[in-house]
Amino acid sequence: MSATTIRRIRATPVTVPLEAPLRHSNGAHWGRFVRTVVEVETADGYVGLGEMGGGGEDATRAFAALEGYLSGHDVFALEAMRLKICNPTASLYNNRTQLHAALEFACLDIIGRKLGVPVCDLLGGRLNDRVAFASYLFFRYADPQTGRGEVRTAEQLVAHARELKAKHGFGSHKLKGGVFPPAHELECYRALAQALPGEGLRYDPNGALSFDDAVHFGRAIEDLRNDYYEDPVYGIAPMKALRDFVRIPLATNTIVVNFEQLAANAMSRAVDVILLDTTFWGGIRPCIKAAGVCETLGMQVAVHSSGELGIQLATMLHLGAVLPNLGYAADAHYHHLADDVIAGGPMRYEGGTIRVPDGPGLGVELDRDRLARYHELFRELGGYPYDRDPGRPGWFAHVPNRAWADPDDARIPPLRR
């Protein structure tokens, strides 16, 4: 066994509180994020960090099952690792794309630590020292303990956006929609535009709109300073059809999340902007490969957020650092979190940007006390159903959706399931 082979994979589920429950088209983040922190240890004692989501559930057992596949695997052999656990036809039975992502993060972290260089230096070298972020505005339930944090009306949304802008310096604003009837969300979006003149805006209902609603919503915002219109409808063909009726660049993090879909989009050009997610694509390196294809096709990319603590945020920063065609401010859920598991506490925004870490590897360390505290919180609260709405028991989303939440309903739902 050589020094750089994998000896152990440890996975620890953690629950970190959010300021308030975040609502989305499929349900909500129930006042917290559940993430699985991964530590890969090599024969010579280096430890690399990874992180994975999982829709509110713990992924510990899935990582434990991979130890047998990767014990003795050299962390430098990244392409071989991809083939070992993400073979495309074997993946029909065992899809491990997101697990692979967390392991790739950890292996890159180890390689960077061993060589004494930041991960972005392994991936082409930084073109950007800082990555700009959008405000990522959600409709929110009030926190049931404090009664604070509700975002439901246009007035609350504008106040929330102004507060985040004042605190973090955001110059672009993304509204996560698909919760309330389109007419209400249109009123909210236009109120944002009026309150933040000249600033970039984007609307993302996660494919929940009918074609008819997407046409009318899109036409009703064409006069605004839109960065793009993100996943208004679901599917490559419906998105392409929408282009005949709406003159706003279309973006996705949903229907182009692998190379087969990237090829399909290249042939039909349904979508203009690909939002690259280091988890959905299976790692930082696949995102860079995809960005290269997009560069060749004359397409811009951005960095997507699937919910992150500081480890995954570091992967997003190292990705953003090396992309020549990063055309827009990145997304992050990060500022909705009350804390983090990394040493020194949460990374800070300055002028709407976060500095790419300079330290070796991903450039973040675990805070063992925080890890233990938030592991204990996971044990206490358990997972949560990401694709259910605590305020509407029994409801589940159709595609397109046909039962919107009531914008006049100010009730605060309980959050334990």
Ligand SMILES: [Mg+2]
């Ligand atoms: Mg999206």
